[in-house]
Amino acid sequence: MTVAPEIHETSPQKLLAPVLSAFWDEPRSWTLETYLRHDGYKGLRKALAMSPDDVIAYVKDSGLRGRGGAGFPTGMKWQFIPQGDGKPHYLVVNADESEPGTCKDIPLLFANPHSLVEGMIIACWAIRSERAFIYLRGETVPVLRRLHEAVREAYAAGYLGRDILGSGLDLDITVHAGAGAYICGEETALLDSLEGRRGQPRLRPPFPAVEGLYACPTVVNNVESIASVPAILNRGKDWFRSMGSEKSPGFTLYSLSGHVAGPGQYEAPLGITLRQLLAMSGGMRPGHRLKFWTPGGSSTPILTDEHLDVPLDYEGVGAAGSMLGTKALQCFDETTCVVRAVTRWSEFYAHESCGKCTPCREGTYWLVQLLRDIEAGRGRMSDLDKIDDIADTLNGKSFCALGDGAAAPVFSSFQHFRAEYEEHIRGRGCPFDPAKSTVWADQSHPEVHA
Structure with missing residues (x-):
């Protein structure tokens, strides 16, 4: 267990x-x-x-x-x-x-x-x-x-x-x-x-x-x-200034959600860690462990259980390779498919793109198509390079930061969980059972997990 x-x-x-x-x-x-x-x-x-x-x-x-x-x-x-x-x-x-x-x-x-x-x-x-x-x-x-x-x-x-x-x-x-x-x-x-x-x-x-x-x-x-x-x-x-750190002083609101025992708002000094917040909230849901999490919403690069003790301030999270963002701590346990999560986030950005600039309008659309193929078992290894190339075109080259936000979960998930993408491709489908996860279990589209 x-x-x-x-x-x-x-x-x-x-x-x-x-x-x-x-x-x-x-x-x-x-x-x-x-x-x-x-x-x-x-x-x-x-x-x-x-x-x-x-x-x-x-x-x-x-x-x-x-x-x-x-x-x-x-x-x-x-x-x-x-x-x-x-x-x-x-x-x-x-x-x-x-x-x-x-x-x-x-x-x-x-x-x-x-x-x-x-x-x-x-x-x-x-x-x-x-x-x-x-x-x-x-x-x-x-x-x-x-x-x-x-x-x-x-x-x-x-x-x-x-x-x-x-x-x-x-x-x-x-x-x-x-x-x-x-x-x-x-x-x-x-x-x-x-x-x-x-x-x-x-x-x-x-x-x-x-x-x-x-x-x-x-x-x-x-x-x-x-x-x-x-x-x-x-x-x-x-x-x-007596709270927080030297460069990130004061108090702030942290939004804790996902596979945690006690989701909600936690107002604490900047620099608190996710480990400490989980201690106050009852930890992950019983019988499960942390797999990955976002420090500031879906537009910030994801972190893993190796980053539990990263200070949640601007400098600490930045040094860990992500951004503090809005301090939206979404926590996912081992039942969550990373590919599915990134696909859902990408679908959101494709839907919300205003269409003003070509990199974002076209890039978010094609990210969704390729990720859906991988999740449904139709992907090829060459798709991973295409996804990486599209994300690179989005990052820093879009008219606004929406493109950067769409690229962040892709880059970070490749960094920490590329093997999971490859497993989807070799196994011709998602190895995770959506019925065992409480996050984004879309039973209305079972073909996604076929």
Whole structure:
């Protein structure tokens, strides 16, 4: 019988850092009343007592890095906005969470939307903006309703509108529901969609900080990035830097899913390991062991059980050959067919490609055809070289990062599990029984596993 990897016992109280998720389990956690009981809008009052430039410097000194995937320093992003240019400045919050395996921003907005609203007001004070937008994934209707209610409560309490708290800041926030396109998670495609055009990536330069929404200077930040700002202003940058590592300080939300005993959101300092998270979540499902996992969603190179002790921060995961991304930890046990998993991911990217550039439009399509053939027992050894060549054409040569994301699981699965691809080809089919796996067991298409 297979067993879960050995995990050292560690006290969860010493590892978890509930800040954004501190009161998610309280009744009516999403209301302004509950938020105010937990130091709500105190960070805003401190920020408004500072000059906008000082707020930018403070956030920059805290070391907060973007939580949407790239990890770019948030304060530095704000600093790029030109001042005295006579143009309107905009803040756009990217809540179009759609990376496979990622589920942190949506629960955050559902349980604690005022943390985002407060963070947006602070950010707009810093970049001298009077108009902000939240671009939300349109399918999440319950979250949309709570966001609208949170914005309404903020207006009623004087945190939005004219002359906020006597500071002279005027600010309006618009909540916009997208139409469900993965490509609109790319910041320039999001801006095109917000302007009413088809969501497709823009050529850069110019970058959004110079010409973004309506050709004006624009900051585009992830939900978790902005929602982390109020706690930094309220509790201090030194408090924030006391968690995490030197180059990746602070707390963050990890999404743990897949063949684990306790899937869910785990808020912890950057640098925690998957071994420690599994210890808190009950490990892999009973009787099974970890085979491979993604550190930041399906667009990040997969890792194996050899990487259980890799620090889950930007530098640690990068040194292991992957990317921290959105911190979507999808864990798969030994019953999972790697070829099937990569095929399903590739099908997703082929479906979500906007078609603007040839490498992505054609490359993702042909990846799916070749992978399906291998999975169904129709593949040839020469197909592996074709797949590798197509992935190389996608990687770094597409108009946006979707091509890189589509290539990542292919390259990494070849690196760690090429023998499994070859076994499919020699054995004329998949050796794994889909009935024994709880992930992507598609019984409606049994011919895939023929």
